Amino acid sequence: MSRRFNLVCCQCGGHAQKASYRGSLGVEILLWFFCTLIIGFIIAPIYSIYRRCGKSVCPSCGAVNLVPAESPRARQLDREFAALMPTPPPPRTTR
Numbered sequence: 001m002s003r004r005f006n007l008v009c010c011q012c013g014g015h016a017q018k019a020s021y022r023g024s025l026g027v028e029i030l031l032w033f034f035c036t037l038i039i040g041f042i043i044a045p046i047y048s049i050y051r052r053c054g055k056s057v058c059p060s061c062g063a064v065n066l067v068p069a070e071s072p073r074a075r076q077l078d079r080e081f082a083a084l085m086p087t088p089p090p091p092r093t094t095r
Contacts, residue, residue, distance in 0.1 A: 007068060007069060016058065020057050020059045021051045021056065022056070022057045028051060
């Protein structure tokens with residue numbers, strides 16, 4: 001079964017099935033934990049809203065400029081990044 005990629009990053013050329021949320025899940029969990037114990041519900045909801053609102057980010061490099069994989073821009077990026085990739089060396093033959 002082949003993986004189908006839905007997004008292409010304009011910054012690094014990475015392919016992803018889905019974009020990631022910006023920010024850190026670990027920080028969000030810690031904020032919710034400490035907020036329920038000490039501060040109350042002020043900071044954690046704000047950070048959660050910040051993570052989920054706005055643009056999604058590339059899981060590889062964290063850039064916010066993602067395009068759909070079927071778009072002409074994604075095909076152009078694939079060609080550009082393929083030209084930048086070094087070709088692998090030929091396999092060694094043993095005698």
